[in-house]
Ligand SMILES: Nc1nc2c(ncn2[C@@H]2O[C@H](COP(=O)(O)OP(=O)(O)OP(=O)(O)O)[C@@H](O)[C@H]2O)c(=O)[nH]1
């Protein structure tokens with residue numbers, strides 16, 4: 219592949235970073251969307267058998283007419299420091315929350331709000347995915363919105379943000395959440411390009 223073409227592909231690839239504390243279901247979410255986007259051809263994936271991610275995993279696929287690169291980050295505390303390194307090239311962030319794990323709930327909330335309120339990430343579409351909705355004790359949409367202080371928070375009205383609830387294990391909601399992320403990321407990129415163009419015209 220020519221260097222120019224590979225540069226073009228890289229620039230036009232939508233990078234989505236999956237973050238969240240350990241055991242939330244990031245790897246399962248990524249593997250589920252890769253399976254869905256393969257037309258369910260990958261039916262030999264053994265969900266429930268993924269080891270805790272060391273560093274990160276990458277996944278690539280075409281989604282909604284776009285080439286996408288998924289970065290599934292390790293959620294253990296020792297890996298969280300490196301999440302930031304990957305935000306610079308990302309176009310969207312998917313925060314996966316284990317809605318049924320009340321022990322890690324506050325820790326997850328803290329990590330989520332740190333990202334949500336980071337001014338450097340304010341232009342990046344952000345999704346909060348309440349995972350494990352198949353479990354009876356999974357927090358409801360309303361509970362998370364209340365507990366995370368999302369209703370009426372100033373930052374919420376200033377950015378592209380959604381909360382969705384579903385299950386990576388059963389596949390519920392996974393297609394819709396990536397459709398929103400990819401569409402929002404593509405839109406944010408076009409807007410950024412237009413604004414940069416406008417600025418360049420004003421300056422010239
Ligand atoms: N019941 C249920 N279990 C799930 C769901 N998604 C993931 N799990 C389980 O949760 C555990 C952790 O899933 P992973 O996808 O490995 O979690 P992770 O966020 O990648 O974890 P780290 O790599 O340690 O950061 C596994 O046992 C999964 O089978 C879900 O929607 N429902």
Ligand SMILES: [Mg+2]
Nearest residue numbers: 244245270271
């Ligand atoms: Mg993982």
